[in-house]
Amino acid sequence: MALLDDVKSELAVIDNELPAAKKAQAATMIRFGGGLHLVQRHIVVEAQFDSRDAAQWLQATIQEVYGHESDVIEVSRQTPTGIVVRYSVRVLRAGGALALQTGLLDRRKRPVRGLPAEIIGGNIAQIKAAWRGAFLAHGELSDPGKASYLEIVCPGSEAALALVGAARRLGINARARQVRSSERVTLRDPDAIERMLNLIGAPHSAREWTGKRSDGESRGKANRLANFDDANMRRSAKAAVEASEKVTKAFQILGKDIPDNLRAAGQLRLDHRDASLEELGRLADPPVTKDAIAGRIRRLLQLANKIEKQQAQNNRAVD
Template sequence: MALLDDVKSELAAIDNELPAAKKAQAATMIRFGGGLHLVQRHIVVEAQFDSFASAQWLQNAIKEIYGHSSDLIEVSRQAPAGDAVRYSVRVLRAGGALALQTGLLDRRKRPVRGLPSDIISGNIAQIKAAWRGAFLAHGELSDPGKASYLEIVCPGSEAALALVGAARRLGINAKARQVRSSERVTLRDPDAIERMLNLIGAPKSAREWTGKRNDGESRGKANRLANFDDANMRRSAKAAVEASEKVVEAFRLLGDSIPDNLRAAGQLRLDHRDASLEELGRLADPPVTKDAIAGRIRRLLQLAAKVEKQRAQ
């Protein structure tokens, strides 16, 4: 959650965009943050955010770009994890005028169900701004070390499809999906997530997210290797104990008829029951490879098995 707050703070601090891009961001923030409401035949514009910086950016944009005053209200609501605080930006008296100015009402004064056409057909700066606005309004980002995702909760299927099309114009493959009756647009590929964060204006957060994700993957790989090594050690120890028991039985069956090199290999196994084959090879006189010591022990056991079979017959 801390990283998500950092991303939104970084995005809300951007103040060097051209007017068209600022308008695209403001309109998208309103659309994805709440939208238009009809109160006593008057249109009210309201958008809620989990980030104060996001709400403050929209309030300033409404005043600077469109010339309307708005109210910024802190709203507290109950949630399973405790009280959740959200920040609501409301435009009451000039709501209808703002809705027309942002393109959220079409020329026939009907609400736009996706995103305004001026944004969809706009330049790349407007497309980036629209994605930035959607993320500020309802964006989510996975914690490093967990399954990677960047997700936008959308107000409807039309808005989700508009966002997918905007991502395609940026060269990024995003997917729309429905989760518990809510429409979402999701990025899963870590490289695509990093690129999107850079494109919408959060390069610092992108580096931090990628760095922490790589650290988490490295730790996970190290743990898997450690577990693998531990399992190998247990298997080797078990095999050594079983081999020692078989060597004891081979000595009993063969008695004095064991070739000297096979007897020496078997005795090494008995004298160093916890040692690996490689270690036994180094202890041999003269030293031999682990394949050589393994071969001698194997021939000793095969010889014992042959004698036991002959006796049985």
């Protein structure tokens, strides 16, 4: 969560945007953070965030851009994992006016189900600001070292599709999906996640996330290689023990009737039971390749097998 908090803090201090971009961000934060409510026939605007910085940005923007007062209220609730603190931005008296100004009510004063048309059809700065606002409102980011994802929890399917279309305008492929009755827009490609973080204004967090992810992948690869090496060593050790047992039996069957080069190879196997074939080849006099030592041991075992079969046939003939 620490990195997610850092991303939202980095995004919430951006203050050099043009008014159109600020409006796009504010409208999207309200839409994805909560939206409009009807209380005693009056429209109330309320948006809730897990970041105090995000809530304070929206409160300041509502005052600066739209000229309305708002309240930031801290809300705590107990969950199975502990106390969760959220920050709610509420506009009571001027809720209806703000809803019209942000485009969250259309000209017929009906709630907009996706995102306002002026955002979807706006310039690239507005598109970036909309994604920034959606992330501040309900964005999630995977911890480095785990399966990569950047995800926005959306208030509905229309809002999710609007966000997917906005990502497409930025050259990024996002996917809308439904998870346990909630609509989500997800990025899973690490390069796309890094690019999106940069585009919405969090380059420092993007570098940190990418760096930690690379470190995690390197550690994972090292662990996999270590496990692979351990498995190879266990298989090699088992094969060496089995080969030694077969060589011992071959010596018993053949007795003295063994070619010198085959006897030498078999004896090396018995004298160095844990050694690899490559190591046995180096120990031979003169040294030979691992293929050569493996071939001699194989011929030794084949010869013993042939003699054993002949002895069995002779014994059956005598009986």
